[in-house]
Amino acid sequence: MRPIPRYEDDENLLSEVIRSVLRSVRLRLGMDVGFISEFDKGNRIFRYVDGENPPIAPGGADPLSESYCSYIVRGLMPGAMQNAADDPVAAGMKPTKSIPVGAHLSTPIVLPCGGLFGTLCCFSYAPNPDVGEAQLRLLQFSAEQIANLLGMVGKKNKNYLATEDAVRCVLKNRAISIVFQPIYRLSDDRIVGFEALARFPSTLLGSSPDKWFEGADTVGLGIEMEFLAVEEAVAGLLKLPEDAALSLNLSPASIASARFVQLFGSMPLDRIILEVTEHAAIEGYAELKSALEPFRKRGLRLAIDDVGAGYSSFRHVLDLNPDLIKLDISLIRGIDRDPGRQALASAISEFARRMDCEVVAEGVETDGELASLRAAGITKVQGYLISKPLTLADVPILLRRYRSREGLVLRLDRSG
Structure with a gap:
């Protein structure tokens, strides 16, 4: 009870x-x-x-x-x-x-x-x-x-009311911007996608996206805030390279809502990756898997985000059978100096191959980390070593810098 x-x-x-x-x-x-x-x-x-x-x-x-x-x-x-x-x-x-x-x-x-x-x-x-x-x-x-x-x-309630005001103001004015972080494939040195990341005005809740989404959830507006971010991100899809995927983040509660069906029903799903956060609780795996099935048949790819943070049981991975596993930054930071992290990354990589899915490492910042991830068999990476999150206007600039005869090939540029 x-x-x-x-x-x-x-x-x-x-x-x-x-x-x-x-x-x-x-x-x-x-x-x-x-x-x-x-x-x-x-x-x-x-x-x-x-x-x-x-x-x-x-x-x-x-x-x-x-x-x-x-x-x-x-x-x-x-x-x-x-x-x-x-x-x-x-x-x-x-x-x-x-x-x-x-x-x-x-x-x-x-x-x-x-x-x-x-x-x-x-x-x-x-x-x-x-x-x-x-x-x-x-x-x-x-x-x-x-x-x-x-x-x-007392004061906590006053903060609650102020948080509700701030969230409603962002929703009403669509005061959210989107930046796009490149996803880099190691096998052929190519940018193959972008993760859409929300950015918020620096007000009561600061500018941290986590604080804004947490605040929106606290006042009962989490789903509305998530879909606002998705709508703004999808609006930029046509300006990204045609062969690049767009990775979007949604909680299980948002995926289970009627609004998900309405919004994703009209998307070019063969270009969309849906990231489900690994540390969000899921009450009904069978129901969620069933809700996603018709969209996955049309090309939607499913990723489990933040693997290694929050719930560490990998149940999301086992029960939802994703196309991609995204390793949390906590497993990546300093992996080149930590045999335990290297062993875990190698084990996850081997597990992914057997499950016919790929592994993406988030938050890669150093050459040493990148080398260790290559050695572990990780297939894709993203992080500041590759590129900081970019505005939509800056994406073509980055791609032009690394264009080659073979296509959009990224050569890591140490000059910035």
């Missing part, structure tokens, strides 16, 4: 409960829109919004000084208004007419530590003569519930 998750341990569950409380009180009060705002550095930030086609959205913000909330928490405007246009302060404020705001209820959200988080507000587009102290007390009770939920995780 799975343990019942606790709010303080599950930020996704906490967020859903807060949304549920907000919706419940809005409907109980008969209001059109409800929202939870946070006061931060002179701004009112809408953290949660509920309603039919609301005029505000989660993550949106406006100056706190120009909002009803500012006046209400200072006691300069009543918490319950049957018609905002009848209040002398609200009547002169822009939202009263532009939205418009009819009946309005608002109360501060005070955290258990005593700090003011923001406000819980509900309003309707039309006046409502039934709004009064009884409705305001219900809103205040709900605000206490929400404050306790927010207080369970």
Whole structure:
């Protein structure tokens, strides 16, 4: 039996409960829109919004000084208004007419530590003569519930909300760029493919792709973020050499989603390699293998990424029968000085030959590492020794530098 998750341990569950409380009180009060705002550095930030086609959205913000909330928490405007246009302060404020705001209820959200988080507000587009102290007390009770939920995780929850805002902003603005790292075949010294790698703006989560994908997953938007990266990468496929493969990364959860079928159904699958991370848990191997089968029949190649990191059982490799095994950088770093790593690379290479698949070594940075991987029978490599990840515009420049009479042949250039 799975343990019942606790709010303080599950930020996704906490967020859903807060949304549920907000919706419940809005409907109980008969209001059109409800929202939870946070006061931060002179701004009112809408953290949660509920309603039919609301005029505000989660993550949106406006100056706190120009909002009803500012006046209400200072006691300069009543918490319950049957018609905002009848209040002398609200009547002169822009939202009263532009939205418009009819009946309005608002109360501060005070955290258990005593700090003011923001406000819980509900309003309707039309006046409502039934709004009064009884409705305001219900809103205040709900605000206490929400404050306790927010207080369970304190700063951690605030970081969660900020992370959700940052992720949603990237998704909305498609603020992600793709770079392409060459994959180099050792048998004939050729670039035979490129792995698409996501790059993010340096904001709250930094610029590390791992942090961004982890953050997106934490706030329940991991699948959306993964597919945004895939869409942006595939958009550049036509500008890559026609005989070069494009390697894309997706988690098992994304592969199992309906969106995978929609997106990959129209791709030139004979040019696509799908990398499944080796340290992501897979609950149903048979189901995943079955979902991938029609795409693999059309030419899609499957790679298990990060082999040697996370789950070390190789079960992904054994149960999914991939076309490629990608060795994690932790096995490659310093392999030329480590007999144990050399032996393991040789064993994996021999295993791959028997399974009729290839081995790709990631993160190759030195001549010594490359020599050891050749000796171990590794068939493909990628890493800074070959080339750093390139923008789409820089790919032709790299290829022209190493063009030969036989084709696109790469000769490692020590001059940079």
